[in-house]
Amino acid sequence: MALYTATSLKSELNERGWRLTPQRETILQVFQNLPKAKHLSAEELYHLLQGEGENISLSTIYRTLKLMARMGILRELELAEGHKHYELNQPYPHHHHHLICVRCNKTIEFKNDSILKTGTKTAQKEGYHLLDCQLTIHAVCPTCQRALLPI
Amino acid sequence: MALYTATSLKSELNERGWRLTPQRETILQVFQNLPKAKHLSAEELYHLLQGEGENISLSTIYRTLKLMARMGILRELELAEGHKHYELNQPYPHHHHHLICVRCNKTIEFKNDSILKTGTKTAQKEGYHLLDCQLTIHAVCPTCQRALLPI
DNA sequence: TCTTTAATGAGAATGATACACAATCAATTC
DNA sequence: GAATTGATTGTGTATCATTCTCATTAAAGA
Ligand SMILES: [Mn+2]
Ligand SMILES: [Mn+2]
Ligand SMILES: [Zn+2]
Ligand SMILES: [Zn+2]
Numbered sequence: 001m002a003l004y005t006a007t008s009l010k011s012e013l014n015e016r017g018w019r020l021t022p023q024r025e026t027i028l029q030v031f032q033n034l035p036k037a038k039h040l041s042a043e044e045l046y047h048l049l050q051g052e053g054e055n056i057s058l059s060t061i062y063r064t065l066k067l068m069a070r071m072g073i074l075r076e077l078e079l080a081e082g083h084k085h086y087e088l089n090q091p092y093p094h095h096h097h098h099l100i101c102v103r104c105n106k107t108i109e110f111k112n113d114s115i116l117k118t119g120t121k122t123a124q125k126e127g128y129h130l131l132d133c134q135l136t137i138h139a140v141c142p143t144c145q146r147a148l149l150p151i
Numbered sequence: 152m153a154l155y156t157a158t159s160l161k162s163e164l165n166e167r168g169w170r171l172t173p174q175r176e177t178i179l180q181v182f183q184n185l186p187k188a189k190h191l192s193a194e195e196l197y198h199l200l201q202g203e204g205e206n207i208s209l210s211t212i213y214r215t216l217k218l219m220a221r222m223g224i225l226r227e228l229e230l231a232e233g234h235k236h237y238e239l240n241q242p243y244p245h246h247h248h249h250l251i252c253v254r255c256n257k258t259i260e261f262k263n264d265s266i267l268k269t270g271t272k273t274a275q276k277e278g279y280h281l282l283d284c285q286l287t288i289h290a291v292c293p294t295c296q297r298a299l300l301p302i
Numbered sequence: 303t304c305t306t307t308a309a310t311g312a313g314a315a316t317g318a319t320a321c322a323c324a325a326t327c328a329a330t331t332c
Numbered sequence: 333g334a335a336t337t338g339a340t341t342g343t344g345t346a347t348c349a350t351t352c353t354c355a356t357t358a359a360a361g362a
Pocket of ligand 4: 252253254255256257291292293294295296
């Protein structure tokens, strides 16, 4: 949960015998320039890059997203749409959580400082190295409550 | 997030024009009798039932798990294993959260009363009807830290 | 008991993600 | 700064969790 530059990403990769590639740098940049509250799926990232003339294969996208999530650079979100979404894993005070309508998938971000503290303390107590900590609230939004639709 | 019996499940289903079937009743019972900290995937539930001589089709398992999660009877967990897991959605004081090692998938349950309060308050503030609220901590367990394995 | 229509079971379809492997190229060594 | 090494990429293919289709069955209510 730290802020990354191309340089710091490179040193962290090299420390483990891995490499900074143009593809990895490009993908990190995309997430760094993403508007607030915007989340990307693998497919969305792929098409966004295509639109910018960056031809990074879908395989590499999937591999890079997983790698960066495991490094703690990105967070992997389950927004109830059948595929994962990713966003930068930012430290306090940008760290936030998600309230999701299970029917229409509308998502609201919210902050709560004590949750990150709880997560940090819990991981530490068990000797775990913290990567990410997210409160996910599954609920039904006002619109969908009114709609009276089947589940 | 309430405790369900076959009877209360039946009335809640019937209210919406739906039906209580033997399959649904059986599946609810399985979750009610599950040991503490035990989570089931669709496939695991299917085989558990097969072992008990209950021949409920995999299609019905999937449909029922989704239905009960949307009703707030079960909670859907992403335990980083490539498929969803389910457990009873129990109210305070059984409500709990998960600390997950992203490498070996070892999962530890922990409790924290203030999180449920935060979730309830947040949903209420936005006018959402709360179904479930789970803090998920992604981390690396002590064993996997020592292993020095690639991500 | 009869009617309505939700639910089931079996199999096929879908789609997100992982994999295999030859070609490429980032980092290190000489 | 060329050679070396093995991590990474791209393409195509495979996998497997989940959903869909549709004929059949059976809850619920009258
Ligand atoms: Mn977010
Ligand atoms: Mn649990
Ligand atoms: Zn909604
Ligand atoms: Zn582990």
